[in-house]
Amino acid sequence: MKKILILGAGTAGTMMANKLYRNLNKAVWEITIVDKDENHYYQPGFLFIPFGIYQPKDVIKPKKEFLPKGVNFLINEVEKINVESNEVFLQDGTTLFYDVLIVATGTTPVPEETEGLKDKLWYKDIFEFYTFEGSTNLAKKLENWEGGNLVINLAETIIKCPVAPLEFTFLADAYFTEKGIRDKVNITYVTPLSGAFTKPKTTALLSKLMEEKNITVVPDFYLQRVDNDRKVLVSYDEQEVPFDLLISIPVNKGDKAIQNSNMGDEDGLNFIPTDKHTLQHKKHENIFVIGDATNLPTSKAGSVAHFEAEILTENILSYINGQPLEAKFDGHANCFIETGYGKGTLIDFNYTTEPLPGKFPFAGIGPMSLLKVNRANHYGKLAFRWVYWHMLLTGKKLPVSTTMSMAGKIVEA
Amino acid sequence: METLTLAGTSVDVNAEGYLTNMDQWTPELAREMAAQVNIELTDKHFEVIHWLREKQREGVQLSIRKIGNSGLVDIKQFYALFPGGPLKISSKLAGIPKPASCI
Numbered sequence: 416m417k418k419i420l421i422l423g424a425g426t427a428g429t430m431m432a433n434k435l436y437r438n439l440n441k442a443v444w445e446i447t448i449v450d451k452d453e454n455h456y457y458q459p460g461f462l463f464i465p466f467g468i469y470q471p472k473d474v475i476k477p478k479k480e481f482l483p484k485g486v487n488f489l490i491n492e493v494e495k496i497n498v499e500s501n502e503v504f505l506q507d508g509t510t511l512f513y514d515v516l517i518v519a520t521g522t523t524p525v526p527e528e529t530e531g532l533k534d535k536l537w538y539k540d541i542f543e544f545y546t547f548e549g550s551t552n553l554a555k556k557l558e559n560w561e562g563g564n565l566v567i568n569l570a571e572t573i574i575k576c577p578v579a580p581l582e583f584t585f586l587a588d589a590y591f592t593e594k595g596i597r598d599k600v601n602i603t604y605v606t607p608l609s610g611a612f613t614k615p616k617t618t619a620l621l622s623k624l625m626e627e628k629n630i631t632v633v634p635d636f637y638l639q640r641v642d643n644d645r646k647v648l649v650s651y652d653e654q655e656v657p658f659d660l661l662i663s664i665p666v667n668k669g670d671k672a673i674q675n676s677n678m679g680d681e682d683g684l685n686f687i688p689t690d691k692h693t694l695q696h697k698k699h700e701n702i703f704v705i706g707d708a709t710n711l712p713t714s715k716a717g718s719v720a721h722f723e724a725e726i727l728t729e730n731i732l733s734y735i736n737g738q739p740l741e742a743k744f745d746g747h748a749n750c751f752i753e754t755g756y757g758k759g760t761l762i763d764f765n766y767t768t769e770p771l772p773g774k775f776p777f778a779g780i781g782p783m784s785l786l787k788v789n790r791a792n793h794y795g796k797l798a799f800r801w802v803y804w805h806m807l808l809t810g811k812k813l814p815v816s817t818t819m820s821m822a823g824k825i826v827e828a
Numbered sequence: 829m830e831t832l833t834l835a836g837t838s839v840d841v842n843a844e845g846y847l848t849n850m851d852q853w854t855p856e857l858a859r860e861m862a863a864q865v866n867i868e869l870t871d872k873h874f875e876v877i878h879w880l881r882e883k884q885r886e887g888v889q890l891s892i893r894k895i896g897n898s899g900l901v902d903i904k905q906f907y908a909l910f911p912g913g914p915l916k917i918s919s920k921l922a923g924i925p926k927p928a929s930c931i
């Protein structure tokens with residue numbers, strides 16, 4: 416038997432296991448998937464947990480519910496990949512061989528990267544919401560917090576779901592307003608980017624929302640350290656921002672197994688050099704990388720992993736049949752952005768086209784508005800949870816085009 | 829496209845003043861552009877500028893972190909050399925495009 420090995424059974428790995436299982440000749444190919452965690456977390460739900468909108472039970476399900484019975488599922492930690500011998504070493508001493516390897520180990524926040532972040536104020540006055548533990552701890556904190564300087568800070572520019580910190584900020588504004596203490600809370604959004612977002616049209620919309628909601632944006636702030644005694648953020652060029660409650664988006668890194676295997680790129684963040692169109696490893700042709708683990712210049716998001724999975728399935732089939740890799744990923748990303756008070760907006764873009772206004776066609780559902788704040792986009796965001804558990808993970812076809820389409824988008828002259 | 833005439837030569841720049849053809853770059857041009865933002869270029873500045881140009885040719889996506897890991901300067905020194913927005917300013921002086929953020 417020939418072996419396909421998938422590392423990581425998160426969003427991307429689970430989709431690949433399902434799609435390949437359906438498409439491969441089972442008499443020839445054996446599929447194995449490894450993950451250190453038996454539970455699957457719906458990470459987009461971590462945004463809603465701090466505000467009591469979602470409960471822990473809404474975001475956790477056993478991983479094996481989403482994997483085909485005929486796929487071997489090992490619960491174990493990957494320690495190292497040996498690209499020369501086509502072997503993967505697991506923590507319990509097992510060695511796995513592969514003919515084709517798919518790396519889908521994602522990214523996680525690493526607060527230890529920044530001096531003073533995970534220190535005496537950690538989970539007391541400094542929180543994150545990118546993990547299950549962080550978001551549930553923050554929910555408890557917010558319940559009893561009486562106000563002061565609330566600071567949201569991105570420690571690095573490359574983070575997964577780059578819109579999540581903005582959404583958190585908008586939801587916090589609504590949460591404290593509804594609680595009747597918004598006048599006691601100063602909200603400051605501190606970012607290493609030059610504005611609320613990177614692409615001009617989206618930044619314009621988001622900056623306007625920030626202003627309307629009385630949120631101060633501090634741009635071009637690259638965090639060097641957190642002074643726990645004085646409760647201030649200090650940047651590399653000695654700017655300071657004081658906080659009472661800090662919501663940090665720590666440096667996001669690829670897994671340490673990638674570091675152990677010397678497979679990361681020059682950023683030192685353990686993201687793997689990957690061909691941005693074919694998703695093949697830049698050096699090893701029998702290794703493919705998908706989801707947050709890549710170093711592709713697009714958003715790290717579940718929607719991106721979904722579009723990539725369509726492309727990668729085709730390319731892996733081509734590869735094992737000795738044909739050229741013809742499917743090309745265009746960097747397509749599609750993100751609902753919660754803006755608070757039961758409203759949201761939607762952006763759709765790729766490597767070369769920034770998010771544009773207009774309409775986004777959803778087959779069977781009807782068009783949604785792009786770069787416009789309304790109720791429908793909020794319901795779209797909430798519906799995504801159902802779609803994620805029931806369609807996306809198991810690799811079902813979604814009513815959205817894999818490559819970005821210009822249909823409905825308005826291009827100004 | 830606009831044209832910028834500095835150090836006796838004309839180069840093509842975009843609306844934000846970034847060179848559109850990195851081959852039109854010269855060290856003299858960099859010096860003049862730097863003077864306009866009150867930076868006097870030292871050997872260390874040029875080491876960073878040359879490194880940026882080399883990475884750009886290799887097609888590498890540039891970031892402050894990569895420069896911090898380059899062994900040339902740490903992030904603090906990078907800020908000291910190009911105060912304000914070090915990556916944006918150094919890229920402009922190196923004659924390469926404004927680093928695109930991927931999101």
Ligand SMILES: Cc1cc2nc3c(=O)[nH]c(=O)nc-3n(C[C@H](O)[C@H](O)[C@H](O)COP(=O)(O)OP(=O)(O)OC[C@H]3O[C@@H](n4cnc5c(N)ncnc54)[C@H](O)[C@@H]3O)c2cc1C
Binds near residue numbers: 705
């Ligand atoms: C707060 C928040 C909000 C978000 N909101 C959205 C949203 O609205 N829309 C959207 O599209 N995306 C959103 N995302 C992003 C989305 O969740 C991720 O982009 C997506 O899950 C990436 O899939 P992945 O498979 O690459 O990584 P993951 O789903 O993180 O999976 C990686 C898997 O690899 C396993 N693993 C890692 N290392 C090892 C190892 N050494 N050994 C064994 N197993 C290992 C992990 O246990 C994990 O199961 C959000 C993320 C967060 C944190």
